Amino acid sequence: MWRVVDVAEAVGNIFLYLGAHLGGWALPSAESQQSVRIAPDTAVGAGSSGKQQCSYYYKCSCGVLKVSARLSQVQQLLREAEERASAVGNEPTPKITRGHVTVSFARSGGPGGQNVNKVNTKVDMRFNVKNAYWLSDRIRERIMQMEKNRINKDGEIVISSTKTRTQTGNVDDALAKLQAIIDAASYVPPPPSEEQKKKIAKLAAIGEQKRLTSKKALSDKKASRRSRDNWD
Numbered sequence: 001m002w003r004v005v006d007v008a009e010a011v012g013n014i015f016l017y018l019g020a021h022l023g024g025w026a027l028p029s030a031e032s033q034q035s036v037r038i039a040p041d042t043a044v045g046a047g048s049s050g051k052q053q054c055s056y057y058y059k060c061s062c063g064v065l066k067v068s069a070r071l072s073q074v075q076q077l078l079r080e081a082e083e084r085a086s087a088v089g090n091e092p093t094p095k096i097t098r099g100h101v102t103v104s105f106a107r108s109g110g111p112g113g114q115n116v117n118k119v120n121t122k123v124d125m126r127f128n129v130k131n132a133y134w135l136s137d138r139i140r141e142r143i144m145q146m147e148k149n150r151i152n153k154d155g156e157i158v159i160s161s162t163k164t165r166t167q168t169g170n171v172d173d174a175l176a177k178l179q180a181i182i183d184a185a186s187y188v189p190p191p192p193s194e195e196q197k198k199k200i201a202k203l204a205a206i207g208e209q210k211r212l213t214s215k216k217a218l219s220d221k222k223a224s225r226r227s228r229d230n231w232d
Contacts, residue, residue, distance in 0.1 A: 108122045124159075125160075128154070129155050139185045143157075146184065
């Protein structure tokens with residue numbers, strides 16, 4: 001049997017679950033979520049497959065119990081997200097080196113002069129994300145997601161640099177570009193302040209109230225139409 005919890009807390013848990021991947025968002029405990037309450041009861045419904053499915057019962061202002069099955073699997077996902085967020089918080093940002101990439105050189109384009117079209121100073125740097133096992137799975141997956149339009153079929157990111165007139169300078173510039181990608185994939189935003197948490201909780205509660213109110217209005221409209229059809 002599943003214990004029924006505050007729907008505002010359940011809605012907030014979705015923010016926290018997403019935040020573990022995208023922003024570290026969290027919500028406060030039930031004390032700050034007094035605008036929306038759940039009926040003190042438990043319920044387990046049966047789906048079409050016969051398996052048990054948890055449902056959250058929401059008590060609206062009219063006293064009618066409303067069921068929201070969309071929030072039934074949040075708790076387990078939330079616990080897993082919290083564990084991942086805690087582990088990520090202690091993870092140092094990896095640093096890329098020349099040994100992690102493949103480098104080739106070519107002639108720089110543009111106007112001539114000062115040997116610009118005569119020496120191979122352009123750098124083409126290839127970084128194989130799929131085989132970069134020195135990065136954690138989370139960071140690799142994040143890079144694959146962020147740079148999906150730049151990664152070729154071999155799982156490589158190709159970075160070019162003609163910023164300087166020397167090979168060494170362009171190699172350093174290309175490595176800096178790759179390091180910026182790794183830094184972005186590794187970054188975990190700090191959790192919100194208590195004031196932000198309360199604001200999110202309030203918005204989540206208001207959103208759930210509006211959804212249920214709109215749902216009831218639509219249901220009443222359909223019932224009214226059926227009633228008119230019966231008179232005809």
